[in-house]
């Protein structure tokens with residue numbers, strides 16, 4: 680519901696930028712990489728890129744948290760306001776405090792598949808690539824997922840398995856990416872330039888678009904692992920990941 684002039688302004692801003700959206704054309708082959716990534720906003724810098732992904736994540740988060748299967752105008756306005764604030768530096772992401780609370784309050788289970796047996800500690804951003812040993816980079820992972828993910832970027836790994844991470848895991852990951860870029864003074868660098876650098880993560884795979892809302896979850900549900908169901912029997916293959924791209 681529009682309640683004041685500020686809300687009207689947000690809506691006009693969103694409508695204006697939404698109207699810029701169009702389908703890729705054959706002549707787009709020469710367009711810059713960042714233009715291909717988003718046909719909605721003029722994404723040029725790392726800050727804008729992360730802001731776009733994070734704002735879209737917040738929109739999905741809000742809808743899924745409300746149990747909805749489609750976006751409302753309010754969700755789009757949340758997204759527009761957040762993108763504008765983050766990309767202009769007038770807003771900042773909240774700290775990882777809330778994310779740590781989620782982790783501590785969640786059932787002890789693999790954050791990727793929900794398995795509760797044979798858990799290990801995984802570096803969300805691989806340690807070998809520069810990920811830290813600090814708690815905000817550490818998550819529970821079953822042996823199978825940990826071994827499969829290895830030193831692969833989260834989004835790259837999920838893409839290879841045709842899955843999508845839980846929204847709160849993606850939020851944690853996106854904050855880690857943003858913090859790294861801030862600490863290395865990359866936020867205001869041109870995206871196309873930063874792409875030439877070796878980073879501990881796949882910046883280009885930060886998602887702009889998300890799977891259907893009814894296939895997204897805030898956090899994985901804990902499930903009994905195969906080893907718990909058939910104790911003593913040899914575990915075969917990797918556990919099935921619950922989130923599948925539509």
Ligand SMILES: [Zn+2]
Nearest residue numbers: 789792821824
């Ligand atoms: Zn797992």
